[in-house]
Amino acid sequence: MANFCLILAYDGTRYNGWQRQGNTSDTIQEKLENILEHLYGEPVEIHGSGRTDAGVHALRQVANYHVPRMLSRFSCQEIQTYFNQYLPLDIRVLSVSKADSRFHARLSAESKIYEYRIDCGPIANIFNRRYLYRIEEPLNPQKMQEAASYLIGTHDFKSFCANRHMKKSTVRTIYDISFELVDGILYIRYCGDGFLYHMVRILTGTLIEIGMGDLLPTQLPTILESQNRALAGFTAPAQGLFLVEVHYPEAGE
Amino acid sequence: MANFCLILAYDGTRYNGWQRQGNTSDTIQEKLENILEHLYGEPVEIHGSGRTDAGVHALRQVANYHVPRMLSRFSCQEIQTYFNQYLPLDIRVLSVSKADSRFHARLSAESKIYEYRIDCGPIANIFNRRYLYRIEEPLNPQKMQEAASYLIGTHDFKSFCANRHMKKSTVRTIYDISFELVDGILYIRYCGDGFLYHMVRILTGTLIEIGMGDLLPTQLPTILESQNRALAGFTAPAQGLFLVEVHYPEAGE
Numbered sequence: 001m002a003n004f005c006l007i008l009a010y011d012g013t014r015y016n017g018w019q020r021q022g023n024t025s026d027t028i029q030e031k032l033e034n035i036l037e038h039l040y041g042e043p044v045e046i047h048g049s050g051r052t053d054a055g056v057h058a059l060r061q062v063a064n065y066h067v068p069r070m071l072s073r074f075s076c077q078e079i080q081t082y083f084n085q086y087l088p089l090d091i092r093v094l095s096v097s098k099a100d101s102r103f104h105a106r107l108s109a110e111s112k113i114y115e116y117r118i119d120c121g122p123i124a125n126i127f128n129r130r131y132l133y134r135i136e137e138p139l140n141p142q143k144m145q146e147a148a149s150y151l152i153g154t155h156d157f158k159s160f161c162a163n164r165h166m167k168k169s170t171v172r173t174i175y176d177i178s179f180e181l182v183d184g185i186l187y188i189r190y191c192g193d194g195f196l197y198h199m200v201r202i203l204t205g206t207l208i209e210i211g212m213g214d215l216l217p218t219q220l221p222t223i224l225e226s227q228n229r230a231l232a233g234f235t236a237p238a239q240g241l242f243l244v245e246v247h248y249p250e251a252g253e
Numbered sequence: 254m255a256n257f258c259l260i261l262a263y264d265g266t267r268y269n270g271w272q273r274q275g276n277t278s279d280t281i282q283e284k285l286e287n288i289l290e291h292l293y294g295e296p297v298e299i300h301g302s303g304r305t306d307a308g309v310h311a312l313r314q315v316a317n318y319h320v321p322r323m324l325s326r327f328s329c330q331e332i333q334t335y336f337n338q339y340l341p342l343d344i345r346v347l348s349v350s351k352a353d354s355r356f357h358a359r360l361s362a363e364s365k366i367y368e369y370r371i372d373c374g375p376i377a378n379i380f381n382r383r384y385l386y387r388i389e390e391p392l393n394p395q396k397m398q399e400a401a402s403y404l405i406g407t408h409d410f411k412s413f414c415a416n417r418h419m420k421k422s423t424v425r426t427i428y429d430i431s432f433e434l435v436d437g438i439l440y441i442r443y444c445g446d447g448f449l450y451h452m453v454r455i456l457t458g459t460l461i462e463i464g465m466g467d468l469l470p471t472q473l474p475t476i477l478e479s480q481n482r483a484l485a486g487f488t489a490p491a492q493g494l495f496l497v498e499v500h501y502p503e504a505g506e
Contacts, residue, residue: 011379057380084376092376123337123345126264127310131380 002072004079005099006046008032008061011090013130013239017054018061028052028091032063035086039079040071049105049246050112053198055238057131059115060094062246064105105246111175113244114190116204116236121184132185133240139211141179141186147210147217148177148188150224151203158227160206162198162235170196170227189244198235206233255325257332258352259285259299261314264343266383266492270307271314281305281344285316288339292332293324302358302499303365306451308491310384312368313347315499317358358499364428366497367443369457369489374437385438386493392464394432394439400463400470401430401441403477404456411480413459415451415488423449423480442497451488459486 010028020029029046036044049062074082076096083093102108119125119132120139151174158170174192181187188207190200206223209215215233223231263281273282282299289297302315327335329349336346355361372378372385373392404427411423427445434440441460443453459476462468468486476484 009379089377089382090379092379094376123347124342126262126343126345127381127384129342 001066001101002069003064003066003099003101003103004076005097005103005105006032006063006065006083007094008058008063009092009094010058010061011130012052012055012057014090015054017056018048018051028061031087031091032083035083036065038086039074039082040067042071047105049109050194050243052243053201053238053241056241056243057239058243060245061243062105062109062248064099064103103248108248109194109246110249111191111193111247112195113247114195114200115242115244116188116190116200117240117242118186118188118204118208119184120186123184125185128185130239131242133237135208135212137212139186139208140213141181141211143213143217144188144207144211145179147207147215147220148179150217150220151177155224156227157196157199157224159223159229159232160199160202161196161229162202163196164229166196172196172199200241201236201238202229202232202234204236204240208236209233254319254354255322256317256319256352256354256356257329258350258356258358259316259318259336260347261285261311261316262345262347263311263314264383265305265308265310267343268307270309271301271304281314284340284344285336288336289318291339292327292335293320295324300358302362303447303496305496306454306491306494309494309496310492311496313498314496315358315362315501317352317356319354356501361501362447362499363502364444364446364500365448366500367448367453368495368497369441369443369453370493370495371439371441371457371461372437373439376437378438381438383492384495386490388461388465390465392439392461393466394434394464396466396470397441397460397464398432400460400468400473401432403470403473404430408477409480410449410452410477412476412482412485413452413455414449414482415455416449417482419449425449425452453494454489454491455482455485455487457489457493461489462486 015028016026018028020027032046044065044067046063046065080093080096117132119134124134125132154173156171161170172192172194176191178189210217268281269279271281273280285299297318297320299316299318333346333349370385372387377387378385407426409424414423425445425447429444431442463470
């Protein structure tokens, strides 16, 4: 089997997330697989590095798919051109490359970076308004940064997981959370080995509540330890969230 | 009369341009005037620095309005807050200030800067796609720059005016045209004392045809001299055009 690795960007606004679902046709995975089926003449399954939720965007999502060598008559450039010709304008294939046969976009991923963008300037941003979460109340980024320091490291993030019946481990490692405030927009970047369902959005909602003074930074360890979703903050809306990049141990891409 | 000066930003996508028109309600001027009428309790006319066409955006449009002193009981901050509370999210008032009584946003304007944004990268930009004109064919920015040098100065720009029955002078002065290519996006900035109807878009369309090799840079003087719209290039679409700023001789703002 030939194994192809894709780097993708998409505006998640009008999609029902990454994952193909039985009854809807508006998922990123389905858009891609439909094009692959046309290209190769048979169904091809595509694996994303992870599922992005409805409305979440991606700057460099990674995916891969296998095709039997006998079907694999197209070059990487041809595959990319074919995708970008037939995909809607809010999904683009940034690159196509041949990958090691063992490479799997999700299972091989070592770490991921997500970014949450908050518009907290004095006047709401117009031209990026679809990709920002607007907050009118004043935010204290120093308090948010102080709170974020409690999240770094390996913890059970059950309090920050929307799936109440999660049977698998809710232990994850956050390597870094960085903050940058540029032109009234606060960028929060989360780097970790993986993220639970809604985890980045609940972390962000909690940090926002801290930034607004509704919670104290020093309450974060208690929230973490409680393993109780109800103690964490609200789920920040999807429109401000971007999957930035996915790292792999070697040049599997 | 008190004279107030506004700096405005808007996403022109869903508007029928700046100027209030009898039969439509989707112009920027009308949105602003409706709010002023609510604020002051009587109709107030607002003067823009110039009319932007349907679909054209503004980063810093300037406008002013007069109100009788007896009605002028609101501070600049109150006026700004009121506007931003009631305006749709694609129009924002960036500042409100008191102006000299003789200040007029259009008549006092000394020069204007427009910017046209062309997406000519290898892969179409996703997140700014509403504000870019996408070109798939390769462009030669050097040729465009060479051609632009013929446009600098005072000329009769009749060939670049969409109004065939223009009775007023079609002589304008272009002070500068600059090019910047960043991440696959070509930004063309036009600075001039004023621009005719569709002039920036026709200039851009002509430069694009030169960049694609359909016209030669050295043909520009002939096109200018012909005073014939048919010899110039196509009208580049509105969505890539931004009014960037308006300059006034003194601190009239």
